[in-house]
Every structure is written in C-alpha cells, then in structure tokens.
C-alpha cells in the first residue's frame with residue numbers, strides 16, 4: 378500500500394469539523410458528500426467514509442490504518458472485542474465534544490440515582506453502560522440498538538436511553554431529558570499499532586501537520602511599540618511562548634518594537650495591561666500554522 382487509509386465519519390456530528398481539520402492540514406479533496414472513498418492530493422491519503430461506530434473496527438481489523446472518532450466508540454469496541462485492540466490514541470483534536478448520557482422521558486426525569494426507576498435501557502454502548510451501572514451498584518436490563526436509540530421509550534422498547542449527546546437537539550426532539558453523564562468524549566486521531574513502513578511515515582507527517590494546526594489555533598502573534606524602560610514591565614505581562622523579539626526603531630533609539638508569540642487565553646485582559654504599562658500600536662495577528 379502506497380497510501381494511508383484514514384477512516385472518518387461519513388455523515389454526523391464529527392464530519393464537517395473533520396473535513397475542515399484535514400483541509401487545514403493540507404489535504405486537498407473534492408466534496409465527500411455521497412462518496413465512500415475519496416482520494417486526496419497534498420498527502421498520499423485515501424479517506425474512507427463510514428459510520429463513526431464502525432471506525433474502531435476498521436482500524437483494529439487492518440481495513441484502515443488510522444481514523445478520526447470519539448473515544449466513546451473506541452472504548453466500546455475495546456470492551457466488545459476483549460482481545461488485543463491494536464488501536465492507539467494519537468492526538469485529541471479539540472472538537473466533537475459530547476457525552477454519553479442516560480436520559481428518560483421528560484415527565485419521568487428526577488434526581489439520579491435516587492429517582493432512576495428505569496428497568497430497561499436502550500443503547501448502542503452496552504459495554505460502557507454495563508460498566509457504569511456496575512460501578513453505581515445498579516442492575517438494569519440493557520437493550521442493544523445500533524441506531525435511532527432515542528425512539529426506544531416511545532416504541533415501548535425501553536424506559537430510558539443511553540446515547541451520545543452533543544447539542545442536545547436529538548434528545549429534545551424526542552422528549553427526553555438527561556439525568557446522568559456516563560462518559561465524556563471529544564474527537565481523537567487513532568492509529569493501528571502495527572503498520573507498514575509507508576503508512577507509518579505518512580501517518581507521522583499527518584500527525585505533525587495536525588499538531589501544527591491545533592497549536593496555531595490558540596496562538597497569536599502580538600506586535601507593539603514601547604520605550605526601552607518599559608520593557609521589563611511588558612515582558613512580565615506578555616505571555617510569550619518564547620523570548621520576545623526586541624527591534625530598535627530607526628527614528629528613535631529609546632523606542633523599540635516588541636514581537637511575541639502568545640498561546641494563552643485572556644487576550645483582551647493582556648492587551649489592556651500592556652497598554653496600561655505604556656505599549657502602543659498593538660497589533661494581534663492570527664497564526665496560520667505553528668511548527669515548533
């Protein structure tokens with residue numbers, strides 16, 4: 378194989394953010410809508426578009442080399458397959474935050490666990506749910522559904538559901554209310570532990586690019602002018618990743634330009650403090666990519 382096969386969610390919570398991240402990492406591809414395999418330019422990668430729940434199995438079985446998915450389905454797959462998983466988490470991707478939650482019909486919601494009278498719970502995550510129930514000292518029947526879990530109470534199949542909640546729109550649309558969080562999740566890059574040399578090299582390049590994109594997202598390049606005698610105060614405030622760069626101004630030897638790469642939040646507060654100690658002409662620029 379001369380290409381890396383990367384499994385991603387075809388259509389769902391993770392899809393748009395996944396496409397955007399891969400494009401920012403330099404993968405070029407046409408709209409994947411309605412397609413199952415997409416060849417990329419920019420790196421030798423083929424995208425395999427599947428249901429997110431199938432991604433860990435694709436990677437474990439060797440059908441794909443890597444994938445982008447929530448740890449919820451990775452953990453469920455690990456509990457189901459019981460044997461060695463051959464799947465490793467490589468990087469948290471800072472999108473796709475969601476939680477696996479227990480939910481019951483609106484009218485029946487009460488304080489968990491005291492009011493939780495459900496006897497049957499429908500879920501696509503029986504392994505994680507059973508572990509959670511055991512840790513709570515609860516015994517409940519678990520009904521396994523591969524999709525449309527939120528319909529189960531209305532269909533009379535179950536009293537409660539345990540499913541992924543992101544915006545909460547699906548629960549609301551089905552008259553359900555969350556009563557407990559079972560597992561918290563965000564998208565991760567996973568890879569097979571045993572890969573051929575070519576796939577290892579491409580995956581390392583993809584991972585390095587993804588890391589530079591993620592680092593850049595929280596980074597800002599800040600430029601300002603100041604008097605030399607204000608430098609100590611400015612350097613104490615400016616949250617630089619590295620030492621600031623100090624450049625004398627041609628017209629006035631007492632004035633300098635200070636450039637600093639910042640990776641911290643609280644941006645407006647910092648700028649206000651910089652102004653308060655005398656910095657002027659403050660420019661804040663977004664960082665496109667950041668390779669250490």
Ligand code: PRP
Nearest residue numbers: 389390429540541542543544545546547
């Ligand atoms: C999950 C889950 C809900 C939806 C919840 O589906 O099964 O259907 O997301 O999101 P919301 O709180 O924003 O409404 P997923 O994206 O995993 O797709 P799938 O049903 O094809 O597995």
Ligand code: ZN
Nearest residue numbers: 389428429430
């Ligand atoms: Zn899913």
